[in-house]
Amino acid sequence: PSPDDERSASGMAMVGGAACSLQLLHQHHATTLALHSQHSFPPPPAQTSPVLLRSASIRPLSISTFGHGGHSGISADRRAGRAVLPILAVGSPSTSSDLPNKPPFIGSVFDFTLAPPPPLSDVVWSASGAFVAMAIMGALDKLVNPMGISFTIAPFGAVTALLFAAPHTPAARKYNIFVAHIGCATAGVIALALFGPGWIARSVALAASVAFMQCTGSFHPPAAGLPILFIDAPKFHRLQWWYALFPGAAGCILLCLLQEAVAFMKKKFKF
Numbered sequence: 526p527s528p529d530d531e532r533s534a535s536g537m538a539m540v541g542g543a544a545c546s547l548q549l550l551h552q553h554h555a556t557t558l559a560l561h562s563q564h565s566f567p568p569p570p571a572q573t574s575p576v577l578l579r580s581a582s583i584r585p586l587s588i589s590t591f592g593h594g595g596h597s598g599i600s601a602d603r604r605a606g607r608a609v610l611p612i613l614a615v616g617s618p619s620t621s622s623d624l625p626n627k628p629p630f631i632g633s634v635f636d637f638t639l640a641p642p643p644p645l646s647d648v649v650w651s652a653s654g655a656f657v658a659m660a661i662m663g664a665l666d667k668l669v670n671p672m673g674i675s676f677t678i679a680p681f682g683a684v685t686a687l688l689f690a691a692p693h694t695p696a697a698r699k700y701n702i703f704v705a706h707i708g709c710a711t712a713g714v715i716a717l718a719l720f721g722p723g724w725i726a727r728s729v730a731l732a733a734s735v736a737f738m739q740c741t742g743s744f745h746p747p748a749a750g751l752p753i754l755f756i757d758a759p760k761f762h763r764l765q766w767w768y769a770l771f772p773g774a775a776g777c778i779l780l781c782l783l784q785e786a787v788a789f790m791k792k793k794f795k796f
Contacts, residue, residue: 646795651689654787658685658780673760676772680754683747684777688784696745699781701738705745706773709734713752714768726756748773 658681665676687697695701709730716730730752738744751773755761761768 644795647791649796650787650790650794653790654689654783655685658689658783661779661783662776674764674772675760676776678751678754678772678776680747680750680773681776681780683750684780687747688780689787692784692788701743701745702748702777702781703774704741704743705734705738705748706751706777707769708737708741708743709748710751710755710769710773711766712737713755714766716752717756717762722756722759727753730756 659677662677662681669676684702687694688702691697712733713730716726716733720726720729731749734749734752738748755768764771
């Protein structure tokens with residue numbers, strides 16, 4: 526063939542290659558529009574949040590942040606097997622200052638966000654109820670002191686705080702209070718009878734108390750102090766099995782009655 530024929534054939538090949546490229550670009554654009562309309566992706570906002578999607582039929586999808594000028598279709602990185610999708614942020618548009626600058630664990634530990642304060646009347650009635658409760662127990666102490674025992678014990682301070690200041694928490698349920706107090710006190714009596722006073726009895730009694738509260742659904746942290754108090758305070762040893770009811774359960778009856786009075790005052794007299 527002559528040089529003119531070779532140049533003509535080369536020109537035809539270039540034109541054919543360009544036509545094939547244009548056709549492939551057209552098909553890719555049509556496929557992108559079809560996928561966009563099928564998934565009904567909304568126009569991207571000014572900012573979007575990063576989300577990680579997983580599906581049984583596709584490989585992991587990583588969501589990138591797009592601005593107004595971002596591409597609203599699907600772009601795939603074939604080498605990494607990841608697709609980029611624009612997803613609308615939930616709530617108000619995020620800014621760079623909203624993104625955490627420290628690991629999630631550190632952020633959760635050092636989260637000093639304060640809850641809104643309760644009404645002044647709730648604080649006054651709760652504090653007044655705690656004062657009256659301890660005053661009544663102090664008067665009852667004078668009645669039982671000749672027997673060498675005490676009615677006021679440290680766990681009642683925690684029970685008072687739960688009942689008067691946080692009555693709607695699970696630990697303040699009446700079932701939790703009485704079942705946990707009776708069961709944990711009994712664990713202390715049994716541990717002392719089996720192992721005698723010492724660290725083994727305290728360890729076994731506390732472990733049994735935690736297991737008892739979990740098995741019975743009566744989680745009430747203040748009751749876990751009853752078995753240790755019984756083992757370490759010889760003045761309560763004379764009570765033996767009566768320690769399951771006194772002073773723990775008996776004192777809780779008084780505190781629950783006062784808590785109902787405090788709740789009534791909080792409801793009727795607000796200021």
